[in-house]
Amino acid sequence: MAAILGGGLGGLSTAYYLLKTNVTRNSNLKLFLLEATNYCGGWIKSIKTKDYTFEQGPRTIRPKGITGVNTLNMIEDLGLSEHVAPITSEHPAAKNRMIYVNQNLYLLPSSLKGVFQKNLPFSKPLIYALFYDISQPHKHLQDDSIYNFVERRFGKEIADYAIAPMICGICAGDAKEISVKFLMKTLFEWEQNHGGVVKGMMKSMFSPKTGEEIDISNLAKRAQEEKWNVYTIKGGLETFPATLHDYLCQNNVDINLNTRIKELQFVDSGTVLLKNCSGELFNASHVYSTIPSYALAKLVEKQHPDLAQELNEIPFVTVGIVNLYFSSETPLVTPAFGFLVPPIENSPILGVVFDSFCIPDQNGTVLTVMLGGKWFEEKFGENVTEEKLFNVAMQEIGTILNIKEKPTVYHVNILHKCIPQYVIGHYERVGKIRDYIQKNNLPISLVGSSYDGVGINDVIYSAKKQVQEDCT
Ligand SMILES: Cc1cc2nc3c(=O)[nH]c(=O)nc-3n(C[C@H](O)[C@H](O)[C@H](O)COP(=O)(O)OP(=O)(O)OC[C@H]3O[C@@H](n4cnc5c(N)ncnc54)[C@H](O)[C@@H]3O)c2cc1C
Numbered sequence: 001m002a003a004i005l006g007g008g009l010g011g012l013s014t015a016y017y018l019l020k021t022n023v024t025r026n027s028n029l030k031l032f033l034l035e036a037t038n039y040c041g042g043w044i045k046s047i048k049t050k051d052y053t054f055e056q057g058p059r060t061i062r063p064k065g066i067t068g069v070n071t072l073n074m075i076e077d078l079g080l081s082e083h084v085a086p087i088t089s090e091h092p093a094a095k096n097r098m099i100y101v102n103q104n105l106y107l108l109p110s111s112l113k114g115v116f117q118k119n120l121p122f123s124k125p126l127i128y129a130l131f132y133d134i135s136q137p138h139k140h141l142q143d144d145s146i147y148n149f150v151e152r153r154f155g156k157e158i159a160d161y162a163i164a165p166m167i168c169g170i171c172a173g174d175a176k177e178i179s180v181k182f183l184m185k186t187l188f189e190w191e192q193n194h195g196g197v198v199k200g201m202m203k204s205m206f207s208p209k210t211g212e213e214i215d216i217s218n219l220a221k222r223a224q225e226e227k228w229n230v231y232t233i234k235g236g237l238e239t240f241p242a243t244l245h246d247y248l249c250q251n252n253v254d255i256n257l258n259t260r261i262k263e264l265q266f267v268d269s270g271t272v273l274l275k276n277c278s279g280e281l282f283n284a285s286h287v288y289s290t291i292p293s294y295a296l297a298k299l300v301e302k303q304h305p306d307l308a309q310e311l312n313e314i315p316f317v318t319v320g321i322v323n324l325y326f327s328s329e330t331p332l333v334t335p336a337f338g339f340l341v342p343p344i345e346n347s348p349i350l351g352v353v354f355d356s357f358c359i360p361d362q363n364g365t366v367l368t369v370m371l372g373g374k375w376f377e378e379k380f381g382e383n384v385t386e387e388k389l390f391n392v393a394m395q396e397i398g399t400i401l402n403i404k405e406k407p408t409v410y411h412v413n414i415l416h417k418c419i420p421q422y423v424i425g426h427y428e429r430v431g432k433i434r435d436y437i438q439k440n441n442l443p444i445s446l447v448g449s450s451y452d453g454v455g456i457n458d459v460i461y462s463a464k465k466q467v468q469e470d471c472t
Pocket of ligand 1: 006039059418448453
């Protein structure tokens with residue numbers, strides 16, 4: 001019996017890959033999933049009406065790279081190909097991504113040509129950053145913040161106006177704290193091994209490629225041929241975990257909703273007891289934990305305080321989400337993905353997504369304002385109301401987008417501790433945590449956004465890798 005702890009995309013994907021392994025190995029490992037709430041999907045939640053779709057968590061998935069292909073393979077296998085809504089690289093939502101600096105919205109370059117031109121707020125064409133890299137000395141470091149690294153190699157403007165807002169958009173975090181390995185592991189290795197990014201890139205051109213291989217489904221081929229930039233799922237992204245949930249039920253995975261686990265007791269290397277809040281005990285030979293690291297820390301604290309301490313060291317941030325629907329026929333914003341606000345602007349908002357251009361079947365203008373993140377408590381205190389967040393969001397879009405009318409419908413949500421922060425030393429910490437588990441022969445594997453990547457693709461791929469590793 002294997003237990004899957006948590007029914008977000010990490011837990012559902014783990015069960016999916018365990019089922020696939022059961023089939024290929026002709027094994028009959030019984031699977032049960034334990035989810036604290038009455039819903040499977042974790043942060044993925046959509047509100048869908050005939051006029052608009054509000055995404056309260058993630059909205060788009062990237063098709064590129066091995067992890068992107070892997071997700072598309074799963075989507076095809078689940079029979080969801082017809083529901084995919086792609087945004088191709090020629091679509092305005094792919095080309096028009098903006099930043100808000102000094103009270104102006106600026107388009108970020110989206111083509112190679114754009115890199116050779118001067119684009120405000122940058123004082124020089126971005127290509128100059130490569131000359132900067134060549135002329136800079138390098139520092140020997142184990143890790144660094146992504147901000148420091150980019151400032152050192154490409155200059156302060158790129159760090160402030162390109163990387164810092166990008167980090168806000170991906171993990172609502174502070175680029176001055178996030179590890180360079182989070183997004184730029186290869187570039188950092190080039191600097192460390194060859195003295196600079198450009199030097200490393202030149203050397204790598206002449207080295208044999210050693211990438212992982214993956215089967216490519218028809219859907220993933222289509223994504224490559226049609227040059228998808230990102231995609232979403234018609235009817236709301238929630239359709240994805242809902243379909244995965246149905247697939248698991250049809251294949252006899254025992255899904256227990258409203259089952260919050262409050263303690264894990266490791267009996268021996270093949271027995272774990274999971275105790276829920278009403279004292280009920282579940283017995284498993286192995287546990288796949290896909291709940292946030294701080295939640296797992298509480299469950300193992302009694303037996304393994306050192307492990308709990310390391311798990312607790314992974315920080316999380318809170319994000320406010322304000323979804324807005326304006327029914328007026330004339331669009332209130334220009335076609336674009338939206339804009340991000342660099343932290344040096346000291347704004348209460350992280351950015352705004354123009355959902356009417358990213359999500360299909362919207363009758364009017366739909367926007368999502370994201371607030372707080374790393375700066376949530378600093379900007380709003382500990383007991384902020386939803387009304388206050390709504391007012392801040394309206395004030396900001398009034399100033400930045402000149403939208404003065406009231407929304408026809410809106411929805412506010414505060415997502416407490418929703419995104420883990422891969423701060424400097426994160427990867428070493430995760431290594432230490434896994435070493436502890438191995439040395440102590442604990443029958444537990446770690447999946448989910450706390451460890452091997454914060455995006456949907458990362459979470460699904462980490463479930464696959466973990467299952468493969470445990471079953472070999
Ligand atoms: C606002 C926001 C926007 C995002 N945007 C994007 C995007 O556009 N694209 C993208 O790729 N990624 C995005 N992400 C990231 C993406 O949502 C996550 O990678 C993914 O949802 C994480 O899934 P998970 O299963 O690891 O965790 P979760 O979704 O957190 O699931 C964990 C589950 O465990 C359950 N649980 C917790 N404690 C217990 C317990 N003690 N017992 C039983 N169950 C428990 C929880 O109820 C939950 O259902 C976004 C995230 C947020 C918050």
